[in-house]
Amino acid sequence: MFEQLADEKIREAIERGDFDNLQSAGKRLSSMDDDYAGDDWMGIHILHNAGFLPEWLELCKQIYY
Template identity: 40%
Template sequence: MTERKPPGVSFESWVDRQIREATERGDFDDLPGAGKPIPDLDKPYDENWWVKKKLREENVSLLPPTLALRKEAEDALAAAREATTEVRARRIVEDINEKIRDALGRPLPGPPLNLMPYDVDRVIDEWRERHPD
């Protein structure tokens, strides 16, 4: 059980004594993150920080499926343009096109998708212009 603050002792000195004794016992040794800066300490306070962190860790999106697919398509096109090989660029575009076709075949909830499969040959032509031999 946690020790209670004795009557007549100021709260500050009681807390300081608890911390000093715990330090002397080594209770704070080998804590995770010891000696490292506190993450996001310089950012403004956000009361939902822990929710956002958990969503990032679990790779969960709060976007409606159509908007999430638009974002994924945008990211895929950028990745294809920066791919190291033509084969990799083609694979990225073909993979996202498959997802777009699936979404067009069974409409997703949310705002309209407003997205059509990319022209793979046009994307590859752009890739070749960016990556001359």
């Protein structure tokens, strides 16, 4: 289910042209060279850049800010 949702969102972004002319297109991501970044780094990075927060962090944000 998550994979289907992710694929759909990626297809929509491609159709909108969201990936066209990206500033870092063709360049290696600096974190990819970090041996300690772990396998989940890319997913966490993408979700963070999309403004996603886990529900528990959203609740903390509402409580403290």
